[in-house]
Amino acid sequence: MEDLAMALVSPRSPLVALRRPVPVPGPGEVLLEVSACGVCRTDLHILDGDLPRCARRSSRAMRWWAAWPPWVPAPRASGRASASAYPGWAEPAATAGTVRPGTRTFATRPSSRAITATAATPGTRWRTNASASRLPDAYDDAHGRAAVVRGTHRLPGLCHGAAGGAARLYGFGAAAHLIAQVAVAEGREVFAFTRPGDTRSQEFARSLGCAWAGGSDETPPAALDAALLFAR
């Protein structure tokens, strides 16, 4: 039985498809099937060679099957979860010896995966700081993955940057379109700044309830007390 991995062999080159044997779980390990994998701008940085340290670490987690982290209760056979590499990056146990020497991988961080448990045994073994959370039932894998990969680690920023109840978002991409919904649901007034002239994203922002959307070169209808900036 084989799985597919898209691997970054060298920076600034396209990913390469690799067919590799599915790892065999060791004693006390659980195999998880990855069903959806988020793509974010960090992946572009890895692809461009801006984050060699991350690339090197993620290469050690390269596989579409993974072991269940020990602090997560053993899942039921039908359980779905979203795994996150934060805090820390995945350091799979030695049994994850499926990475070919010299290869580097893309989108292999456990943070990028929605996973489906296919088997569970007690006493799992996993040497990593990765964490996992159960996906709410209301989300299928793709939607859950999209929400989690972009939303989760921006939430503290929103809480911090939205003093006074208002939320001002500079940049309106994958993360902001979720954060905006959170802020709107909380009754906050949201301004969205996009790239100059990006009327499509501005309309998108308004469709999600933003009170104002305009280019980053425009003056909003009210002065900003705080803003959340999405770095690129």
Place this chain on the structure above:
Amino acid sequence: MRRDPHERRAVLPLPVALGERTVRSVANLTRADGEAFMALAARTKLDARPVTFGLERANDALEDLRRGAFDGAAVLLTG
């Protein structure tokens, strides 16, 4: 001539000196942050807009992301 290092502080315009600001960078999260977000996502139905690609089309997803070709989030599906 050496300048007194405190001299520069003295010439800050008053509105700047009094208008305190805080800059915070958020790049990591705690496990509690993840749990809090999941609870919030269960409470508030978020309208995520995944743009899906098959895993083998990861290069297309990356290129579209780089070009800003879509709103929402790119998601690779393995099935």
